[in-house]
Amino acid sequence: MHLLRKKFAASIIALTFTTPALAKAHRQPQITQSHWVGTWAASQQIPEPANSRAPEDLTDATLRQIVHLSLGGTELRVHLSNAFGTQPLHITSAHIAVPLSASSAQIDPTTDHTLTFDGKPDVIIPAGAEYISDPMAFPAAPLSNLAITLHYGQPPARETGHPGSRSTSYLVHGDEVSAADLTGAKKIDHWYQIAGVDVEAPANAAAIVTLGDSITDGHATTTNGNDRWPDVLATRLQAAPGTRDLGVLNQGIGGNHLLTDGLGPNVLARFDRDVLAQPGAKYLIVLEGVNDLGGLTRLNEISKAQHDAFVARILGSYRQIILRAHARGIQVIGATITPYTGSDYYHPGPLSEADRQAINQWIRTPGHFDAVIDFDKATRDPAHPDRLLPAYDSGDHLHPSPAGYRAMGEAIPLSLFVSR
Template sequence: MMTRLAWLALPLAMLSPTIAQAKSCQPAWIAAWASAQYKPVGDAVLPPGTLADRTLRQIVRPSVSGDRLRVHFSNLAGAQPLTIAGASIARAPNPASARVDPASIIPLRFDGKADVIIPPGADYLSDPVAMPTHALENIAVSIRYRGEPEQTSHPGSRATSWHLPGDHLADAAMTGAESFDHWFHLSGLEVERCAPARVVVALGDSITDGRGATTNGNDRWTDRLAERLQADPKRRTVAIVNQGIGGNRLLNDGLGPSALARLDRDVLAQPGVTHIILLEGINDLGTLTREAPVSRDAHEAHVARIVGAYRQIVARAHAKGIKVIGATVMPFVGNDYYHANAQNEADRQAVNAWIRQPGNFDAVVDFDAVTRDPARPDRLRPAYDVGDALHPSPAGYKAMGDAIPLSLFD
């Protein structure tokens, strides 16, 4: 009898580790994709009426898998409430097409309702959706606007978005849709995971945003890093989210708010953030003398302010237990917009010397060494130059993504 009872108890004993593991699991929400939102200017502003009472479909690519997801909508630049009449989510077979898998379309809800009014300057999370999400798959988020929205945008999406009049939230094809290459009112996609995860936020300018990358090609340096992380079985739990803005600076606003001004919202507030890769400073260096030369004292003071901004970012991140990886500023002599001279190059060298100094950052990624021309180190390597002596080509972005040691995130 004792032997029979012990045999009957064996399956329960075998299951007990699984039960214990399930009880110890505490699901957590983390950032899987993000875009820095702000008020568009110039040719990034859509003509009046473009989005009025229309459905806008936008494609994003989460960098890590999850069991459930929720979407982060933004009315950051709005002075009036933003009314979303409805939204949906689906899997997109092709990032360069509006078509989605019809079987995967799921309506989004906000506090259990189909519509939501987002206050001026605010963000709003959708209710969670039971949609297991795979890393690096294409996810389509469709928004149905009520009336004409004020524009909050990420102009440098390097991804195509589609729009049609009326309600097309459940329309798999969106046949005849018009398109543009921007994201609107879409600031993040979060996934819920049981397994522990780490989140790396890339804070930068157009070189992080991907100027020179292929539209719908997902070949920014952050995309390459995400692919390498997912190819490593030990590091598939590491997410990378891109918070680059074209023209961004450390010290002054440009096309969007400065890095110091947006640090809390775009970086420190990202759920699960553990690391920052900071690639900022090239626009600060270039704008100093773009309009007219300045004195040597002004150059030295400007470098000191850039270093001070780095210190601020490190201190504010460390206060929240976040590691900061400094990336060296890449060469830009030969660029017609900034027309850098020997003094600008000396400023860049001074900034990079500080970045490389042990103890200033938790680690360093030397993008300067990766991308500079060995024959003319004040310029980009020709094979990595998209053609403006400032932005990398897709080959250059790949070299940058390949140069980052994955062990930095262990």
């Protein structure tokens, strides 16, 4: 026993002498860890009949789709979606490559790589699910284009996609996923089954999610031109040294609503998938509400009390967005609703304009959103503040023109994202 006590005491002395060294080791700077950050994304929905494909189109078919990245990286992975499918979807092969242009099916064949899923070149995506590819070493420059080519053996039981791609996709029959060109391809300005691209990025990199309707999705922008306001923001971020570690994810859906399903699920219904699940999401810009306001009186006017109750519900939806984002550590930036008096579709009257003004005043009021982007001020006609500036009007008095989208993207203070 005496011998055991001596050995125990010696062990305590040795531990005492080594503890400062161990403590010093724990104080050494930790190696910076990388993580996955979204560089491109598209909100998923059920394509309406005019934008869906006939079953024979996607039977033994190759579909090549072009996406525009924001943040660069040397390793990436791709998200495929069957979110609205009613049966498992078998993608028999998937490739990525560098396209020769944003408006061509041609790729650089030396950059063609096979995506794998759990080590296999095909994947069966369960109904209602998303599947992420294995990481792939692939040098992707900031603001570059990426071709994602899928082969379908059988068509989806129900399609999942993003109709408002503003980007041309290319469809041929047969398995041509590695072909340098898809000669004679059918051209389709929609995306199907592709939901996101992530890059491996430094620990301080993050993503900005832009949540909105057709004005975020880019209605009236240039097909294959990548001139939506989130694209303008991404370009500005990459040009400024202090913000080059930020990706921009466009989660706009044309016709989207805060309170009801429109073209795609309402904002709160899609919030978990389109915002909270986005890799590296640190900031959220919210530009939603014009379709709710316009739709309220599109067919007939209602009472002032009904207008007031509707505005209160919209503000409640904003509060829910803020609450849910803050719970995940995401900063929420409110964007004021742009003018739409004169809209050929909604025909808003004085009460609808008063609703917009009331909502914008709430957005601008400190204590609600973490910060504000005043898109209303950036796009309105000073002589007629309830209308878009003519130079920024696409012609329907609701959607901005490419010049208007540029003004929106340039109105965003980059200082909102510098101090992290």
